[in-house]
Amino acid sequence: MDIPELKAFISVSDLGSFSKAAHALHISQPAISRRIQSLEQSLQQKLFDRDGQKIHLTPAGTLLKPKARDILAMVASTAETIKSIGDDIQGPLKLAISHHIAEHYLAPILSVFKETYPKVELIFKFVESEQGCTHITNGTMDIGFVTLPSEEMDKLVAQPMIKESLVLVAHKSHELAAIDSPHELMTRLPSTLTLLPPLSSFTGQQISTALNEMMITPKETIECNAFASLKALVVSGMGWGILPENLLSPELVSLFPGTQIQREIGIVHHTVRELSPAAKAFIALSQKIHRASDGYGFA
Structure with missing residues (x-):
């Protein structure tokens, strides 16, 4: 089991097609099929069932999918961390946030963050807080600035701010x-x-x-x-x-x-995945501004 095989598996699962996955990964369809076959052999489990033109995950595939996402996200995050050693903080930072939180609480953080870390590329996804947490769990976003639920969330660490x-x-x-x-x-x-x-x-x-x-x-x-x-x-x-x-x-x-x-409004991130230097810097700055405001909104 290796990274290209896991990428092929996730792509086929998400797109529901070997040909679409091949196009998305810029490789041939036979290459996609070989990667899936190799992955199935290493796991000794069938991962996909075919129903006519449709492809469905088997129970083993369903179990593997979230774990494969975690592995790929951890590899990507680790690579970003290693690249940043000894350099200025840079690279992409994907932030899930609701419109209300962005409108009322993001500006004080953003203005200081952009000035302090100009090499960080901020990528926003404006979603409801529940969807934001799902994006963090799935590894499609790095951190979320969201309304926190009353109970603890599986696989997520919550840091109350406001x-x-x-x-x-x-x-x-x-x-x-x-x-x-x-x-x-x-x-x-x-x-x-x-x-x-x-x-x-x-x-x-x-x-x-x-x-x-x-x-x-x-x-x-x-x-x-x-x-x-x-x-x-x-x-x-x-x-x-x-x-x-x-x-x-x-x-x-x-x-x-x-x-x-x-x-309570705060920042959430995954319990296992390594945070990038940019994500750590954003959280640290948010906490600093939060402490200065006594936790009741940002001035």
Whole structure:
């Protein structure tokens, strides 16, 4: 089992075709077939089944795929680390990040990082936090700047950076905004349209837990990935919602002043793969700025 064989295996598995894999790797189809055959012989297991024109992983192939990704990612990361010894920090750094986190927290880090490490090529993938963690697990991105889940993630190390407060809000003209009694508000909220992030997301799971603790069970909800879009819906008066405190504006009122839902934002990386010097530098700089801000957002 060697690196070219593993690359051939991953390419065939991802593309579902020997010919497409050969084209992607710039080698002939017979060469791809020989590499797969050699890999199967060394493992003494069949890795692919054919169903007409379709190719499927066998149980052995399914087991091998994530491990093969880990091996290839570790080899690539090690090569970058070795190349950087004795040199300035350079090379690519692939960062998975959500739009909200990029908009509100990335700029202070990025401006200093680009000035300090001009030879690093930053490659961004803007995704939801859950997808970002999947990219880190699969080795397609180096680090993620994401909302952290409540529980530990398999194969990932999480480094908390920012505590972000979420608040229950409505437009100042909404009927809920005129209610002074907390008890009456608690009674009215469940029957009023609720605007939330997807409850299956890391943030949504934390919101769901908090609402359960407050004994609020919305009967009708609209879920949206983008906080900016949720804010627009709340501002339109459609219903009440939960937004980051840094998105509040004069036309919005907090329904329960002093009541906040806390979520943590931070950096994640793989537990096993060696971090490149560029990734280590980005994390160290983020931690430095985080400490200077006391963990409640970057100034």
